[in-house]
Amino acid sequence: MSDLMLIAPELIIGITGLIIVLAGLFMGRSSKNALGYLAVLGCLSAIALTISSFATTGSLLAEALVIDALSQFFKLVFLAVALIVCIASIKYTEGNDNAEVFFGLVLFGTLGMMFVASANDLITLYVSFELASLSTYALAGFEKKNARSVEAAMKYILIGALSSALLLLGISFVYGATSTTSIPGIAENIDVLLNNTVGILAIVLLIAGFGFKIALVPFHMWAPDTYQGAPSVVSALLAAGSKKMGIIAAFKVFIVALIALQADWKIAFAALAVVTMTYGNVVALSQTSVKRMLAYSSLAQAGYITMAFVVLTPMALTGGILYTLAHGFMKGGAFIAVGAVVYMVMAKNKDSEVPDHLDSFKGLGKKMPITAFCLMIFLFALAGIPPTAGFMSKFVLFSSTIEAGLVWLAVIAILNSAISLYYYARVVKYMYFMPAEGERFSEPAPYLVALLIALAGVLAIGIWPEPFINMAMQAAEVLLPL
Amino acid sequence: MLPFLSLLILIPLIFSGITLFTKSREQARVVAFVGALATLALSLYMYFTFDSSSASMQFEEMRSWIPSLGISYHLGVDGIAMPLILLNTIVIPLMLIFTWDDVRSAPNRFYALILAMQAAVIGVFVSLDFFLFYIFWELTLIPLFFMVNIWGGPNKAHASMKFFIYTHVASLVMLLGIFGIYFASWFQSGFPSMDIPYLLSQFPLIEDGMLRDGIFLALLFGFLVKMPSVPFHSWLPDAYVEAPVAGSVLFILLKIAGYGMFRVILPILPDTSNPSLMISILGLLGAVSILYGALVALSQQDLKRMIAYSSISHMGFVSLGCAGFVAYSISGAMFQQFSHGLIMAIMFMSVGVIQATTGTRIINELGGLASKMPKLAVIMMLTFMASLGLPGLTGFVAEVNVLAFSYANVPTYVIVALLAIVITAAYHLWAMQRAMFGVYNEKLGDVSDVSMYQLVPMAIIALLILYFGLNPNPVFEMMLTSSNQIASLMAVLGV
Incomplete structure (x- = not known):
């Protein structure tokens, strides 16, 4: 029984998801709104349970799942994102006959992510990965009459299937070399893998597999199209949640299992980080679709987080982990704010081609003051301006880079965030300094509630980071025992 | 005791927030003015209770903030910061009166940005924690950027971008320097701390000389660009010229770079691996700025551009006074910051008046304005005299201290600066003569003198220039106390 308590948050999410899907069958179109509230309730209770049991440790199912500070921290990230996505979706799915499917998929996707966070075995990891991926494929194509949404889903599925295949191939090579799929088991048999040509191939495949999920350059091609085409609330889930799933999986595999490789692969990760952040920022400069801009900025942010793999000190990991939480709030919030703007544009003009075009943001400070204000804070947070979560997490991450003596990497990262300020500030300029039409x-109230929750998160981490840094430190200690 | 320093930051910030939500120009300017007055009253109270004879931190506040990273909420003022805070809190309400009748788009945002800027600048002056210092330092960028970008002149987009990129990159370099000293001290003592006085005291203990120099130069670079010093000055003329009058005055009140020199650079300078080289760098940059700024100002056609270059020239005295590295030259440099803030505020206001009434700032298109605008001419004349260093006015006090007491340490550069003073006098007088005196240029049409709203603030600042020129002690004394402490660091080392 106590074993089950360890995965109580997962159980709640799973059961809520099932209830929603089943109940939806018997409900009329108009009463389906209640399902959204149920999903929110599920997320809230899962969050409460996770926080109350933070830093308990345990394992179950023959050590296929381990619960520790690291997995719980990431579960919190996923649940927080799911929470704001669910709240905003109450409005988004209003009057939609398939609302139960939407909420069910969001919760199952979140469930998959949560299991990835706890996975201690490559097979468990892969299966959870697929659960999350399949749910989000369907979500990306949720607007089945909208060509862009369908296109987004198609691209996402094709590339996602490829990355899953690569991942699975990589796992099979690892298994072939070490004859185990348990992550600690691989760490013990790392010598076998290292002295084997197949080992190198396996690692390349794993990097590619995770790289697709995290959308690292050059595995990023799907991300801008998918984030732009998918419904905004789904983009929020993808960018703020599912991307983190790739990161936690990569943390587990590369830091716990393959730590011995670190010295050899440092330069590869450094190159990935630098190329990803620079490419993301430079391309974002010229975007006129705000969602697309956020997608590229999301690449850049993934690049920053990847620096944690390069530096690999407890402080860097603390920074990287804190960044995932901060990013969950700021990016999730930003996509939802854009979702609210798209909602407004569509309410006026149903056939709008690019509802998230920069021009839609003109004078938003007058038209939608709260949304505009929240979006401004999220954008400044993404740019790393104090006193927001983005600044605090960048501060920890970048300073750890300098601590480790990688000044050049820190300089590149800092210059990158200077560039990024340009395109974030441009949106703010449109919102506040252009005349409103x-x-x-x-x-819409649900969007506002979601935005304010994200705003509270961004400001709380920025102004009073101590508890969050402590949690992130505990999580980092799991990866890299002091 | 009340947390005075927190209030000094919070009051303008809160009023800035309120101003943002006002509906009309009348409301916005009244709320902003009340906020600025409240800040002024508080700062005056602090000034009168301030102990000028003590070099230690006063009104200190210390709270733990992020203990795991050694970051605390640590505020305090001493003789370096107090006069600059006073300068800021005096000029801002006067500037609000000056802009009282201006009609512009989005007045609520305009006034909110001014107060936000005031809060950020005061925040820099009172922060004793590098983390906090950096936050406020960066926050000063945002109001200025929008000030130029929205209400600026025809070339505003270019100017605001250039300003932003220059100074943002410089602050990032400075941040690297901060990280350097932070981690070096962390490794040595085993615990993190961002406390400025503590880190400065740890600086000499860093073993690696290269690292010490690297940290020093990174910090220095950040301050020199912001100050600005030749050759990192090219953002300044564009930004100052394109900014609206209030924006130019805000730039002038942005004395954070010079402040950083006294607070951070000078205390660690004696512990770099080659202090005399660093002093030469400071002296050279100071002298070159003075000479170059004066020469370029001499050739300007646009009155506002001329003033912008004269500002570069004047800021050179700050670097030169630092290079002097004795108590009086450092105090002179500090006083130069104070005096420069007052003088330039009137200068930009005068240009604003001239442009508003005549529609041009080109010196040759003006002429004989004194006959039509006698009140403006009197105030401008006084300011120009103060700016070129006439005895009895603030500019003289500052420059004579810098020049006389830097001579012992960096004689060559002082001689260069003395040469430049001749040019300084030339461009001031020449501009004055062409624009204000002589025969009235009839092409300008019928112009009227400054309005009451503009005259009163300018006159008050002019009186302050006269007062502090005759009796600099009210601020000079506390500056001297602090500079004595800085200079004693050098004396201990016997360099």
Whole structure:
């Protein structure tokens, strides 16, 4: 029984998801709104359970799952993202006959991510990965009459299937060399893998597999199209949640299992990080679709987090882990704010080709004051301006890079965040310093609640980071025992 | 005791927030003015209770903030910061009166940005924790950027971008320097701390001389660009010229770079591996800035551009006074910052008046304005005299201290600066003569003198220039106390 308590948050999410899907069958179109509230309730209770049991450790199912500070921290990230996505989706799915499918998929996707966070075995990891991926494929194509949404889903599925195949191939090579799929088991037999040509291939495949999920350059091609085409709330889930799943998986595999390789692969990760952040930022400069811009900025942010793999000190990991939480709030919040703007544009003009075009943001400070304010804070947070979560996590991460003596890497990262300020500030300029066209729009309440929760998260981490840094430190200690 | 320093940051910040939500120009300017007055009252109270004879931190506040990274909420003022805070809190309400009748788009944001800027600048002056210092330092960028970008002149987009990129990159380099000293001290003592006085005291203990120099130069670079010093000055003329009058005055009140020199650079300079080289760098940059700024100002056609270059020239005295590295030259440099803030504020206001009434700033298109605008001419004349260093006005006090007491340490550069003073006098007088005196240029049409709203603040600042020129002691004394402490660091080492 106590074993089951360890995965109680997962059970709650899973059961809530099942109830929603089943209940949806018997409910009318108009009463399906209640399902959204149920999903929110599920997320909230899962969050409460995770926080109350933070830093308990244990394992179950023959050590296929381990619960520790690291997995719990990431579960919190996923649950927080799921929470704001669910809240905003109450409005998004209003009057939609398939609302139960939507919420069910969001919760199952989150469930998959949570299991990835606890996975201690490559097979468990892969299966959970697929659970999350399959749910999000369907979500990306949720607007089945919208060509862009379908295109986004198609690209996502094709590339996702490829990356899953690569990942599975990599896992099979690892298994072939070390005859185990348990992550600690691989760490013990690392010599076999190292002295084997297949080992190198396996690692390349694993990097590619995770790289697709995290959207590291050059495995990023799907991300901008998918984030742009998918419904905004789904983009929030993808960018803020599912991307983190790739990161935690990579943390587990590369730091716990393959730590011995670190010295050899440092330069590869450094190159990935530098190329990803620079490419993301430079391309984001010229985007006129805000969602696409956020997608490229998301690449850049993944590049920053990848620096943690290069530096690999407890402080760097603390920074990287804190960054995932901060990024969950700021990017999730930003996509939801864009979702609210798209909602406004679509309410006026159903056939709008690019509803998230920069021009839609003109005078938003007048038209949707709360949304605009929240979006401004999220954008400044993404750019790393104090006192926000983005600044705090960048501060820890970048300073750890300098601590480790990799000043050049820190300089590149810092210059990158200087560049990024340009395109974030441009949106703010459109929102506040361009004349508004049209009247004030009454902002939909669910979006506002989601935005304010994300805002609270961004500011809390920025202004009072101590508890979050402590949690992230505990999580980092799991990866890299002091 | 009340947390005075926190209040000094919070009051403008809160009023800035309120101003943002006002609906009309009348409301916005009244709320902003009340906020600025409250800040002024508080700073005056602090000034009168301030103990000028003590070099230690006063009104200190210390709270733990992020203990795991050694970051604390640590505030305090001493003789370096107090006069600059006073300068800021005095000029801002006067500037608000000056802009009282201006009509512009989005007045609520305009006034909110001014107060936000005030809060950020005061924040820099009172922060004794590098983390906090850096946060406020970066926050000063945002209001200025928007000030230029929204309400600026025809070339505003270019100017604001250039300003932003220059100074942002410089602050990032400075951040690297901060990280350097932070981690070096962390490794040595085994615990993290961002406390400025503590880190400065740890600096001499860093063993690697290269690292010490690297940290020093990174910090110095950050400050020199912001100050600005030749050759990192090219953002300044564009930004100052394109900014609206209030924006130019805000730039002038942005004395954080010079402040950083006294707070951070000078205390660690004696412990770099080659202090005399560093002093030469400072002296050279100071002298070159003075000479170059003066020469370029001499050739300007645009009055505002001329003033912008004269500002570069004047800031050179700050570097030169630092290079002097004795108590009086450092105090002179500090006083130069104070005096420069007052003088330049009127200068930009005068240019603003001239442009508003005549529609041009080109010196040759003006002429004989004194006959039509006698009040403006009197105030401008006084300011120009103060700016070129006439005895009895603040500019003289600052420059004579810098020049006389830096001579012992960096004689060559002082001689260069003395040469430049002749040019300084030339461009001031020549501009004055062409623009204000002589025969009235009839092409300008019928112009009227400055309005009451503009005259009163300018006159008050002019009186302050006169007062502090005759009796600099109210601020000079506390500056001297602090500079004595800085200079004693050098004396201990016997360099």
